[in-house]
Structure formats: C-alpha cells, structure tokens
Amino acid sequence: MSGSIYGTLFRISTWGESHGEGIGVVVDGCPAGLPIDESYIQSYLNRRKPGQTKFATPRKEGDKVTILSGVFEGRTTGTPISLVVYNENQRSADYSDIASYYRPGHSDYTYDQKYGFRDYRGSGRSSGRETIGRVAAGAVAGAILKELGIKVSAYTKSIGPICIDYNKAELANTFSSPLVMPDLEASQKAEQYLLDLIEDHNSSGGVIECIVKGMPAGIGEPVFDKLDAALAKAVMSIGAVKGVEIGDGFLVSGRTGADNNDAYVYDGQLRKKTNHAGGILGGISDGTEIVLRAAVKPTPSIARTQNTVNKNNENIEIQIHGRHDPVIVPRAVVVVESMVAITLVDQLFLGMTSRMDRIKDFYK
Amino acid sequence: MSGSIYGTLFRISTWGESHGEGIGVVVDGCPAGLPIDESYIQSYLNRRKPGQTKFATPRKEGDKVTILSGVFEGRTTGTPISLVVYNENQRSADYSDIASYYRPGHSDYTYDQKYGFRDYRGSGRSSGRETIGRVAAGAVAGAILKELGIKVSAYTKSIGPICIDYNKAELANTFSSPLVMPDLEASQKAEQYLLDLIEDHNSSGGVIECIVKGMPAGIGEPVFDKLDAALAKAVMSIGAVKGVEIGDGFLVSGRTGADNNDAYVYDGQLRKKTNHAGGILGGISDGTEIVLRAAVKPTPSIARTQNTVNKNNENIEIQIHGRHDPVIVPRAVVVVESMVAITLVDQLFLGMTSRMDRIKDFYK
Amino acid sequence: MSGSIYGTLFRISTWGESHGEGIGVVVDGCPAGLPIDESYIQSYLNRRKPGQTKFATPRKEGDKVTILSGVFEGRTTGTPISLVVYNENQRSADYSDIASYYRPGHSDYTYDQKYGFRDYRGSGRSSGRETIGRVAAGAVAGAILKELGIKVSAYTKSIGPICIDYNKAELANTFSSPLVMPDLEASQKAEQYLLDLIEDHNSSGGVIECIVKGMPAGIGEPVFDKLDAALAKAVMSIGAVKGVEIGDGFLVSGRTGADNNDAYVYDGQLRKKTNHAGGILGGISDGTEIVLRAAVKPTPSIARTQNTVNKNNENIEIQIHGRHDPVIVPRAVVVVESMVAITLVDQLFLGMTSRMDRIKDFYK
C-alpha cells in the first residue's frame, strides 16, 4: 500500500529520495484565497537546512523550493499545490558500500525485507531529506493557522541529559540558540556536551516539545480520530521519534486522580486551574494550550567502528563515513511543528461538520 | 466528520453509549473462512468486564456478545461482522446531575463545546464502555493473527509508583494477578497501594506494556503510515492514554548513538544483539519482538469533593457518586491488546502489495 | 478489503445478510442536533418493503427499524447512529438447493470465486435486503438535506419499453402509482406489461430517474471526487444497476456543441437557458436542478427453466422457486434516492473547506 499520503481533508502527498532528482510534496485540500509565495515557504525550509551550525552536517544544500501549481496571482486557487526542491550536491560515492550491508539503527534491513531492494544512496527515501516535503507542506498549514489566530511553536527541550529549565526559558530566545533551545544556559551546556560527543565519534538523543496557542475548543473526532491520537501518529511518523506524550504524558502514570484532575474555575471566563491534560480532554481540544513532546533517538550514523552483518551473512565491522548530524533534534524541531500544523488544519476542517446549526448557518 | 471508524483494509466501525440500547462494532474486511463464534469473542470481553475484583467498579454487567452477521456455518463469510452487546443494569439516576456541570478530568466540557449538548448518562459515548466495540473487534483480529502465528500480549507494567521487576515477571502469571501484573510480588504491593487510595477517595494511574511475538519483517508503510505511527495512533485513541512509547521510548532521548544502536549479528540466522528499537526500524517491523507502552492517567472520577463550574458559570463543589474503578489500567490491558491486534492485521494486509514478484505469485 | 463502508465525512457502514439475524447500518458523521426518530426512518423503509403490491414479492416483512445509539432526547448527539432491522419470516428451505449451483444473472459464482464459499440463504449479503441499510442511512441524510432546503426525488422513468411522457408526468402522482411512475397513464400500461411477464415467468428491467432541487452551486471536488463521479459510484453500487447518466447522458454523444452548450442568461438572476448538463459542470454543482438516471436490469430470478452449471461442473436445468419481484425498479427508487442523498450530504460537508474566507468566518 501507499504510506506517503497523509490527512483526510488537508492532504499531503510527499515523494523523493535523498539522491534522486528532487524531493517534493503535493498539498491537496488547501482552501482558495490564501496568500502564499515561495519566499514564505523557503523560510520554513531554511529552518531544517543543513550546514548552518557546527551541530549539523556540513553538507551545503540550497534546498530552494519552487511552486509548480495551485497558486495564481499570489493566492492559492483551491487546486493542488505542488512544491519541489531539486536535489543538488549529491556525493553518491560516499554511500556506495552501504548497499552491501545493514547499518545498525538504520532501516537498511527492513527496507530490503519489505521491498526486496532499496535505493541505498544516502538512505534513499528513509533519509532525513524526506522531511523536506513535510516542512514545505507545514508552511502551507502554518499560513492557514495564522489566518485563524493559531500559533504552533516547537523547540528543543533536552539533548541527552541536559534539559531546559522552564524558569529560564523564553520562547523568544529559541532561535538565538544553535540547538533551538529556549533556555540559553542549557543550550550552552548542551553545545559542550555535543562537542565532546563529536570528538568521541558519538551522537545524542533529545526531546522536542511543542505548544499550540489559540486553538479553539471542540476540535478532535472521537473515538479513533481524537486530536491526541492524530497528533501521536503525526509525530511518531517522523523518523527517529520513539515516543510521544500529551500534556504531562508518562508522568501521569505515577500520579493520583486528586493530583492530576484539572479543576475548572470561572473568573469572568471558564478556565482550568492547571493543564496536566495538555489542552485535550476526551480527544477534543478544550481551548487551552496544547502541549506535546517527542522523544528523538540519537543519530544512528556514528563515525566509530560498529559490528554488523552484510548481505552474505558475514559478520563484519563497518565505519560509516560521510557528513552526519551529531544530534537530530534541532533540525527536527520544524518538522514536528510542521506535522502538528498539518494535523491541526485537518482536524479544524473535520470539525466544521459536528453541529447541524452551524452547517445551516454556513449554507444559509 | 466521523471518528468512529478505524482502519484501511481491516476496518472497524464502533457505536454505542454507556446508557443507550447497546454497544457494538461492525468489522468490515475480515477475510472469509476464519473460524469464529460468540464464546470466543466473549472470552475477550470477559477480560474487560467490571465487577470481577475489588479493584474494578462493582457494577454487574453481563456484557454478553451476539453475532448478528458475517458468520455462516462457523466461519466468517468475508462480509461485515456485526457484533453487539446490549446494555443492561443502567442506573441512570446515578448520573443525572452530571448534566449541569463539568467534571474535572472528564470530557463533559469538550463534548458540549463540540456538539452543543451531550448524552450525559454515564458519560455517554465517552464512557469506558465504548471500548467494548474495540475489544470485540480485537478478538476477531486476534483470531486472524493466531492463524498467522502472531501473538500479542499486554499486561500492567506499573500502577502509580509500583513497577514490575522484569527478573520476577513471567507472562504466565499475568492472569493470576487481579491487576494483570506478571510480577506477583509487585502486584501485591500495588493492591495495597490501591486499597489505601480507595480509602482516601482517590485513584491511580499506571503503565500498560504490550509485546508482539512472531511478527514477520517488512510490515509498515513509510513514511506516514509507519508501523510505529499506526500503533501510536491506535493506542493514543484509547481514553485516558496520555503517552505512547516504542521500544526504549523516552529513554533513548538521554542516550548516545553508540549505546542505542542495535548491532546485527549472524549466528545461523540474522539477529540483533539488543532490541532498543522495539522491533521497528524506519517504520517497518524487523522481525524481532515489538514492544510498546501506554501511559494511563488516574481515573478522573474520584469520590472526594472537587471544585468545578456549572453551566451557569457558577463555581461549585461536587462529589461524584457512582461506581468507579480506582485504576483504569487492569481493565484497559485487553483494550491495548485489541487496538494493537487490529492495527497489526491492517498493516499485514497493507503489506501484501509491496512487491511485484509476490503479487504475481499471488495471482498466478 | 472492506467494501461495506461508504463516504468520507458522512460515513455509513452497512451489514447483514438476507437470512441472518438482521440488517443494519452505522451512520458515523451525522452532525449533532438533528431531530430524528424511528417513525421517520421507518417511513423511508416502508417505501422499499415488499408485499405491498402485486408487482413485488409477496413476502411479508415488517422491516421495523430500531435506533440503538446516537440519538438522545429526540436529537442526534454527533456520535454514531446504529440502526437495525431484525430479520423475520426467513423461509430458508426455499433457498437450500441454491448452494449447489450458480444461478444465471446472480452473484453466486462470483461470491464463491472471491470468498471460497457463501451464505446461500436468500442470496446472503448480495440479497436486495442489503439495501435496507442504505435506505435507513438515506433517511438520516434526507433529514439533513431538508434542513438545508434540498429535496431529492426519484421515480420510475421506464419499465421495459414503456416510458413516462414528461408532458403527462407530475411528481405529485408518483406515489399513486404502484410502480412509482409519475405518469399514471404510462403506469397502467406498464402494469399490464408486467402482468403479462409474470404469467410468462419472466421479468423486466427499467430506468430510475432522480432529480435534486435546491442544491447550492459550488459543490463537488475536482478532479476525482467530482459531484457526478461520486453520484455515479453511489448509484452504480446498487445491485442490478448497469448504467448511470448525468443530465442528457448518452444523448450528448450524438450531439453537437452548438446544440449541447447551455447558454447563460441574466434576467434578474443568472440562469441557464437549458440544462443539458444536468446541473453539474466541471464536476461542480451549478445551482440548477441535478438530473441523473440509472439503468436497472431485469430481475434475474425468473420462474422458468434455465440452463446452468453446478459445483460438480455438470450442465443442469434449474427452476428458481420462491417469491421474487417481477421488476426491481419500483422498490429500488427509494434506494437511488437514498444513495443520492447520502452522497450529497457528504459532498456538502466536503465543500465547506474550499475557501479560506468562509473558514475564517466559521471559526470567528
């Protein structure tokens, strides 16, 4: 079957391999009349572009986006928006021996099992470059959310053992940190941690946190397409993510009901005293801030010698050369933000048909 | 939109409210020729039935399943299987005042926001009874998996602060524990913990773990319908679940690549030395044990006085009466198992079309 | 895969065999707040009920509908609506020998090829009784359309060679005809035609026409989910339908552009001088009357001797006993109406997200 299409009403269809002709996405279901242009979409892509800090692969990729359809006179037409980034700087030579063996922590083995063979150049479709399509579509989704007064913000919460301190973190600082950490003190510690790991031919995992402000109450489709369920799929579908939490997440498993329930209070408007639930109750947004986190595994491509098996079933030692990120997290922040934005747009569209009175108003 | 249908090829459509006529599910896409009967499905439902231990609501519900279609002469016909549990023992009086206010930790407020009003009797559609449809369908999925040599096993990993010790846990012991904990020593501690909480009019969260044995390699549909993404959605869609992990989950965020990569080794067959990945790489099963966990929040219905707001925007104190579980986890174990089974069947079906040579063989 | 679920936002999931426990449908995606009750849905089902005229099988079936979920205090709650008609009057003996051979014009052979075996009692799932689920869901869709000022009306256009004369036809007369023909003169001729065929152990085909008034312009999703494409699938999915036309249909293939183009004219409002297009241009409704037709094959179950083959590959002669309609058309009229209504609701819901300005208004 086909797994590269996502969404129900706001649907994206991504394509492309690391070392093929390009990477792209078709956005089907974007409403007509939305102002959009290439420079806006580029601003999203630039956030995941490599070669910008010493904590990302030094590959130089322009990752320049072109709009091929769906936009006319500066506005979306309601027809599919085709976005493409043509590949450049493919140094296939770096990857040629990968064809013969299975890199630990990569999908070489599972792709072979599934498809019989694989485009081994730069991990082919399972490369991190696949996320270019997600981010380009995320920019479109972000533009829609902006029209509706909704803002999605993701950032690095932790890298290895170093976690931000919420008392010192400020969203405004996020992009001052090369690691996209809103607590600049933690960021500096994490930078040193990563420099040591690079020296040691090693890599680090981390956690990305994402908050959504301005989300109206009433969005989410029980019982299977709950907002949190949809977000969990969206975020878990990003390569290297191994866990997803909503609100207080795994912490709630150790808590009592008295401590975990968010009491309602009315003080001019209905509010909750706390937000352990992360803005979602019964799978439906409650109008407060949505909070989620993604656990990201360490980059599996490390420069040190590793044991593995080749296609002739021989036990071998390998060294992975090439240009790899010591940590996936900072460049993945915008990917999480994009997948969340795409999912929210889809759910907001789905949510328009939940009440007969509102449908009648719409068609009056 | 409609959120009560799940799956692509193996599709389930659940329906029913806590205090309506019944709860049910239509399973569409079950292959023909599968032996199945009511007593088999009942055996799944009995695992989530209340009133069986002091750690579950004392409500007596028979939860007896009837097969209305899709089975002929003891085998499935390939047409939709309609399964229903008619409701009995509805003591609506217990719930009548709920209509006027919003219980903390419940979906009263969000349902009202979404739909304009709600069936407040026993939480209506957002009741835990909704999972009856999932479990009945899970039984059908389990029967398919059994034919394919695949076994899904879930159990309680922790309740509040009390966690199983893997050295003392044995799957065979799981059902000897009233809390469905495979470590009977931990189970006893957790029982005492819960008894204290009950006395204190409180409740507990916990963690459910699920392992899958016998899954073939090559299953999962990159990039959006990855096996782990599908499982994350499936499990997060269960009420009260606030986090999902695959393999080592959030732990990997603190690790280095050298520690986290699972090295391959060949010793007669290709194996991995470790399974930090939880049996899934690049969104595709690798043929080893699949491991996932769900964080379950404490039961929001607690007997002690709570603060909330009513529909007239008055700040009030409430006491929730009725018969509630002090912990959701033990009865939810079979729900997790069911959602995982349903998802695996769907993904196994999707996986049949990934290679042209196998399709040719099939249609030869 | 599963073929018994239909729709994207307004989704129906039907189930049931002719001689099983019952026939039903789950409607997922009906908005909250719609007034509905069993007697209203029953009024739709009564239109397809057998035993009412000499031109329908004399089987007596109550076909009494029960609402099992999704309605509370007389209004829909936004959660799935489960509707069931329990079977009665199953005279299985009539059908027992069908198990061994393939009836011409029936799906006995193809079901066996697909599923390996079949529920042969009364044609099982491929019985005309399957349409009960469609009609019950059609009643729900009809109620939504009524709220929006849209009216779907189907009727018999022809039976065998006898066709209505539009100059003599009046919609108001439709239900005065036992054949649901709005031209009562044609109806009488058709009645005599059918009586002769019954005497001759034969049956007749016919054409059903359906018109939709009040449909707003702008509904339909190019390029694959065009309104006409969606309607074509909806109607062709009804058993015995072998052709579907929109507007002037096959007639346009013989015409010139000058004759076929519908000229626009403004006389206080924008109108078309003609409606050859049947209310749909480029797959989108144009605000005028939608017109479609379905070609229905003659009932394959005829009492005369027929040649066929049994499961032992022996050439045999058979006589189909039992109680069969001499023509499918009159009872199928409400089925066409239902499938059209269901499809229109789904497309109206889909159409709510085509423009950014309207989405902003909705969420203001």
Added chain:
Amino acid sequence: MSGSIYGTLFRISTWGESHGEGIGVVVDGCPAGLPIDESYIQSYLNRRKPGQTKFATPRKEGDKVTILSGVFEGRTTGTPISLVVYNENQRSADYSDIASYYRPGHSDYTYDQKYGFRDYRGSGRSSGRETIGRVAAGAVAGAILKELGIKVSAYTKSIGPICIDYNKAELANTFSSPLVMPDLEASQKAEQYLLDLIEDHNSSGGVIECIVKGMPAGIGEPVFDKLDAALAKAVMSIGAVKGVEIGDGFLVSGRTGADNNDAYVYDGQLRKKTNHAGGILGGISDGTEIVLRAAVKPTPSIARTQNTVNKNNENIEIQIHGRHDPVIVPRAVVVVESMVAITLVDQLFLGMTSRMDRIKDFYK
C-alpha cells in the same frame, strides 16, 4: 476538501494547471521491482498529445515526461513515483478575456462559485491538460497489469451519429484511424462528419468503449466498492463524460430477464453463453471480458458566436478563439484506458485479502 487524490492502495495524486509550470502526478503504492522508464510512460502520453491530426487542436506540445523519484536502476523501489510534464507553449494571450465571463459548457461559473476566483488561463485546472497526470499514472498501472496478464483496450465506438460496426471492427486497426476507431470505414465517415462540423464552427460528442481481457474472477468489493461502481466513478471523473455503462448498460432496462440472464455452460471449463453483464456480477469480476462505455459530450469550445453573461451580470455575445479539438473522444480514449487500468490495479490489490487461506499462504 481535496479531490485530486484517487485510489485506496494504488493511489495517485495529480496536480497542475494548463498554463502553470507543469502538470504531474505522484503514484503512491506502486509495488517494488516493476521495470519502468520514461520512454515507456512517454508512449502513453503521446497518445493524448495534441497536434497530431487535423481532428485535434494544432497546439504543439511536447508533453515530455520526467521521472523525479521512485525508480532506481530501472525498477520501481516501492516508494512514491513522481512524474512531471513541464508546460511549454503557453500562449496566455488567447485566454485573457475569459476571466471576465462564463463560457457555456465550461466550468468557469462553477469554479468561481466554489473557489471565489480561478486561474482562467487555458481553463486552469479544469483544462483537458489535467488528464496528463491520469495518463502518466495509467502507464504505471498498465505495466502492473501486463505483469499479471491483463490487457485494457479502449477505442472510439461512435462520433456523433456514426458508430462502428462490430462486424467490421478489428482492435488491430484502432491506431490506423486518426479517430482511434477500430472500424476504418466508420472512421472515414466520421472524419468527413467532423470536417463538416469544423467548417461550421461546431463540435461533436461520441462514445468510448473499453474492454478488459485476462481479468481474474473474484475482484470487486461489495457492497459499495463494487468493481462496476469503482469503474463508474473512475470514468465519470473524466471531464466531459456524462454517462457510464457496464456490459449492455441502458439496453438492459428494456429487456426481460429471460433475454438478459447469461446462462452458464461447462465444456471443459465453466463459461457463460453470453456476456450481457459485461464481466461483472454482484460487483465482482466473473473472469470474462469486462466491457464498459463512456458518453462524451461535444467540445464546449466552439468558434461560433454564443450568448452568455459576464461577471457584471450583463448579457453578452462571445466568440471563443484559440485552438480547440472538434471532438474530445479520440484523445480521451487513452484517458479512459488509464482510469480503468488504475482502478483495476487498486481493486486487484484490495482483492488480495478476501480469503484467510490465501493470506496464510502469502505469509507462510
């Protein structure tokens, strides 16, 4: 919502406007290991390319396809195949005044109603050029069908009043006719008919017929995703198609059951004496030839003066200039063939999960 994605397992996502940067399609769900290259796909596109006969627009468009992803070392990889035809020869000047009024028979008015504005250049997304994406994807589907021994052949059955004579028609002759008519005598008559219409600034409708050989029995998913229902949607979604028939289609409405039933006979193999059903019974293929027809309306763009209304609600006379086909049918033949092929592949894939025994064999 989004209407430019088609299919369930073999999914295509098309994009592009007549005068935008290009037209393309992403094919998601093509199995790995299928040999494919640009020249093969080009051979399909060449069949719909304009400028090849006097019966098609003289526009010169190379319509050269490029494969951007999903193919490696000459075979598909199982990942999305992105195909693009960059536009050239856009003479936008021809179309500029179209922005201000509604052409009869076109979708100008309905697009404006739906989206608020439109890309008016060359009809934008509703141009016949949209079908490039369908045909490129159809080529991929055709390659899969070829591997399975299935052959789809479409041809012109009639143009205006001139219909092929089956006694004189031979499939081998189809491509000798500039009108793609397998009866060369009829073709000559039709050519003259068209030349007269061109002189008269007029255009013609016609009928396309399509036959499928080699389709296995058992394909199609009752009750809503029946093979004929899926084909009806596929074909009706093509612009200008106003009717679809399976087998004898509308003819059966005038027939009796005795005449219409296809009797089975065994003479070494099980066969049907006739094929009025067109190879589909109960929505499932019966292993015989599938036959369908599409009614195509006359080209709405005609050079003669027409009445219409502009955006200021003024009644005006217009003359449509530019380069238009006098008949859509011949170039649409390969579009019908493509949509049928795409649909058959999807249904063949869906059909792999109908029987438990075959699934067990597959996963053994």
